Amino acid sequence: MAMSILHRATGIALYIGTLLLVIWLAAAAIGVEALDGVNGLYGNWFGQLVLFGYTWALFHHMLGGLRHFLWDNIIGMEPGEREKLAWVNLVGSIVLTLLVWTIFVWVG
């Protein structure tokens, strides 16, 4: 139940978040000043917080989608299995997010 809502919520977040990607590309196409402005916006603490959340939403929605592929093939639908998948989904998305940010942002 909660995971179904979370799948939708992360879907909506990603829906709006596509704007972030497109604004970045458009700024690069327009010119140096526009790109510098967007980089400044995304680079400050609030922008980084949003991008961190975006990364988590992306991984959570992706793992949720893979869960749906399993269900489409009648795998993991029994009580107990469903709850286990939900935890794998939640923990997996947090681990993947921390992994990407640790390797590429905080250390790299």
Add this chain to the structure above:
Amino acid sequence: MREKVITTKTIANPETRYGDGKAATRHFVVQRWTGAVNVLLVGFLVWLVVRLAGADRAEMISIVANPIAGIVLAVLLVVALVHMRIGMVEIIEDYVLDPRTNRLSLMLNTLFCLGVGLIGVIALLKLVIWG
């Protein structure tokens, strides 16, 4: 024709046309194909964004203006937009029940996805062709 009390039988009966009779199956299939493509391309997206985060324009062009990277990014964007349009259609069908608001929401959804796609693809074309 729609019955007054909706039961599982109503939904299972094709004649009631419950949901979108023309598009529901196509949406189901397309949502899964686009989702699968997105899973394959998510690594590329993360790599690209991480590689170019905070990069200046010259550096960004050196990566994005490569036609292969540009095309993959454009495909990724369009496939994601198709996926999110269908996702939002499902949410609207579930929660926006007033017929007029429903039609308006569906239209705004399509316009948003089209607009985002156009801006993204034009920006990429500009970067690939003119730098």
